[in-house]
Amino acid sequence: MLRKIALGVTMLVSQTVMAQEIVFNQKAALEQVYRKAVEAESLLPMNDLNVDFGYVLYQSEITTQSESEDLELENVRDYAAVYVDGKLQGRVSDNNKKIAIKTNPGKYLLQIYVENIGRITYGPEITDNSKGLFGEVTLDGNEVENWKMIPLNIKKYPVKDLKFENRSEAEIPGFYKAKFDLNTVKNNYLDISGWGMGEVWVNQKYVGSYWEEEKQRSILITSENLLQGENEIVVFELKNNQQKTMKLSQIPVFK
Structure with a gap:
């Protein structure tokens, strides 16, 4: 022994x-691997951005009224890191769609970096294969609009x-x-x-x-x-x- x-x-x-x-x-x-940005009032899933796999940056300007407000996303496929003015606030996924944004009251740049990990190839969800962010994003109950969506050429660059x-x-x-x-x-x-x-x-x-x-x-x-x-x-x-x-x-x- x-x-x-x-x-x-x-x-x-x-x-x-x-x-x-x-x-x-x-x-x-x-920024060196940014592809052409798409701007829209509402979120567009990766499918509509011609992104099959990989990463997309979703960003919009937000205004906070208090030091802690809930950011809630309707759909996250599959994983995302949330930043406000370049500071990490946390991560979200399709199983955890709410996060507290902690800032002083004011205007900020919200950036959500999303990765599509893979496609569903079997089961009842095969017909719902949207990826990225889609549906509504709300901050303290108010919808966040006017998005800029930037595909990121991570793996192929x-x-x-x-x-x-x-x-x-x-x-x-x-x-x-x-x-x-x-x-x-x-x-x-x-x-x-x-x-x-x-x-x-x-x-x-x-x-x-x-x-x-x-x-x-x-x-x-x-x-x-x-x-x-x-x-x-x-x-x-x-x-x-x-x-x-x-x-x-x-x-x-x-x-």
Whole structure:
């Protein structure tokens, strides 16, 4: 029994030593992947914006009368992060459509970044396959109107063409870049603990997505996508934009 415990401790220490920290010190503005905006009095689902999968930014001006008002969305497909004047207020989904907006009374820019995770291909809801935001959005019971809807070309935009700068403390979604060195090329797991929802590219190749709700907290990066020496990683993050580091692990990471 003692030998097994000692062996377990040795393995744990070894794994800790082998974990390599990656520091993201550059950021690219999301405006670089904006597609043509559509303006309308009412919300339009992604289908009407010619977006089959991916992300759309819905934004409108709002006026608050108190320090806390309920924002309620009629339909959210599938997941959204809510910002007011660039500050994260929280997240909503089709199972949780109400959120408290906490501001001083005044006029603000409401921005709702929505991701369509996938299409329904079976069951009774197959005929209702609308994605994005649709129906009404109300603030303190009053309908929010006059929307600008901007499809975001996240996955198809060449990451090599993104223009990065030294990152600031801004909370809004964007792309983050870092470099890391490897002495030996082999499979690694990218530990994304603490990050919220996003996409990852390594050496300009797309390697996967992540979501904080999932049990697994790592992405496999195969040796074919890695280089001996310097490597580059780019991450798009939707909500936890204060995060600055990830780690490479030799084993998968779970909650």
